[in-house]
Amino acid sequence: MNYRHAFHAGNFADVLKHVVLVALIxxxxxxAAPIFxxxxxxxxxxxxxxxxxxxxxxxxxxxIVPLLAASAPPPxxxxxxxxxxxxxxxxxxxxxxxxxxxxxxxxxxPQDRAVFSELEHESAVALKRGLGRDARAQVxxxxxxxxxxxxxxxxxxxxxxLIDPPYESPDEFERLLETLLAAHTRFAGGVxxxxxxxxHGDAAGRFLERMAATGIRRQxxxxxxxxxxxxxxxLNGAGLLIVNPPWQLDERLAQAIPWLHSTLAPAGRGRxxxxxxxxx
Ligand SMILES: C[S@@+](CC[C@H](N)C(=O)[O-])C[C@H]1O[C@@H](n2cnc3c(N)ncnc32)[C@H](O)[C@@H]1O
Numbered sequence: 001m002n003y004r005h006a007f008h009a010g011n012f013a014d015v016l017k018h019v020v021l022v023a024l025i026x027x028x029x030x031x032a033a034p035i036f037x038x039x040x041x042x043x044x045x046x047x048x049x050x051x052x053x054x055x056x057x058x059x060x061x062x063x064i065v066p067l068l069a070a071s072a073p074p075p076x077x078x079x080x081x082x083x084x085x086x087x088x089x090x091x092x093x094x095x096x097x098x099x100x101x102x103x104x105x106x107x108x109x110p111q112d113r114a115v116f117s118e119l120e121h122e123s124a125v126a127l128k129r130g131l132g133r134d135a136r137a138q139v140x141x142x143x144x145x146x147x148x149x150x151x152x153x154x155x156x157x158x159x160x161x162l163i164d165p166p167y168e169s170p171d172e173f174e175r176l177l178e179t180l181l182a183a184h185t186r187f188a189g190g191v192x193x194x195x196x197x198x199x200h201g202d203a204a205g206r207f208l209e210r211m212a213a214t215g216i217r218r219q220x221x222x223x224x225x226x227x228x229x230x231x232x233x234x235l236n237g238a239g240l241l242i243v244n245p246p247w248q249l250d251e252r253l254a255q256a257i258p259w260l261h262s263t264l265a266p267a268g269r270g271r272x273x274x275x276x277x278x279x280x
Contacts, residue, residue: 001120003166009047010060010097012264013238015067015080016224017164017195018103019260020240022080023253024160024193025107027246034111036154038161040144042116043099044123045130046088054097062226062264064097070263074255083107100162101127105134112136113156117147145179153187164195173207177214184216184243191244198223198237200230211241212278219278220245222253224260225270237270241277250274 008014028035047054054060064084067073073081083106087098098106101116108114116131117140118124124141131137140147148161161183165172173196180192196204211219225237242249253274261272 001166001168003168004053005043005099005123005166006047006051006053007057008059009054009099010049010064011057012063012224012226012260013195013197013235014097015063015264016222016238016257016260017240018084018100019077019080019256020193020222020242020253021100021104021162022083022107023076023249023256024191024242024246025104026076026079027249027252028158028160028191029107029109029112030246031158032111033158034113034156035108036156036159037104037108037112037114038148038151038159039100039104039114039116039164040148040161041164041166042101042118042123042127042139042144043164044118044126045099045101046126047097047099049094049096060094060097064094066263067260068094074259076252076256077259100164101131101137104162105131105137108136110136113154114138115140115147115151117142117144119143145175148179149182149186152183152190157189159187159190161190161192162195163192167197173203177207177210180211180243181214181216189244191242191246194241196239196241197235198225198229198239199235200232202229204239208241208277216243217278217280218244219276220250221273221275221277222257223271223273224257224264225272226261226265227270250276
């Protein structure tokens with residue numbers, strides 16, 4: 001396990017994921033009943049901007065930094081930016097970029113519950129420290145796929161699962177697919193949001209084709225590319241596949257995703273889309 005999220009925290013792919021995460025929670029929170037949130041690959045929770053890793057790649061400068069400076073963000077992006085400001089900005093300066101656990105807890109309500117699994121020891125320890133005494137949250141230093149299957153269906157019966165693996169192992173898509181199928185069998189009403197990278201070679205496209213063939217209904221795709229899909233450079237884009245998206249999630253994101261694209265790819269390279277991969 002070599003992946004270190006600190007190199008990529010706050011980049012265009014991270015901000016896409018977190019805008020969608022906040023919108024998912026907000027749409028689910030329109031009903032008062034408690035929500036169970038699970039983040040299978042949680043990371044360390046907070047990423048100080050002066051850390052060597054963040055400074056070395058500088059990826060956040062083409063992600064969260066231009067968003068914080070942009071005017072008139074659409075509502076779903078404004079809500080996400082308000083959370084980032086609350087957690088990581090002081091006197092107008094970005095000090096730390098928050099990870100998915102802190103962002104989710106900020107959007108969740110007192111009656112909700114959150115479970116975070118993180119396999120890498122140091123990150124799990126940092127996450128526990130960062131969460132402090134939030135009684136809604138639990139951290140498991142454990143494989144995220146295993147933890148997910150052990151913990152669902154949740155007693156709350158309403159659940160959102162974020163699956164955000166590092167994709168450093170060649171069989172990641174395979175494990176993801178197997179786990180999603182098993183999870184859907186156990187908890188068919190759960191909302192599953194899977195982050196995936198878009199790179200030259202189209203591994204993501206093959207994964208999406210296989211997901212369409214599973215028979216699972218209601219799959220929505222949200223994608224943001226800042227390069228052409230087949231550019232050999234590296235990470236050209238990122239997407240989320242959402243199974244069972246809450247009502248009106250697509251409408252909530254309809255302005256925010258094109259706005260992310262126009263703000264983060266000013267030369268117009270790449271693309272943005274929200275589309276039903278498998279309908280009702
Ligand atoms: C992309 S990062 C997570 C970022 C985080 N979700 C966020 O949005 O802030 C992936 C994380 O998964 C962890 N990881 C790798 N393999 C894992 C596994 N099998 N189970 C749980 N965590 C794992 C890595 O240590 C890394 O912190």
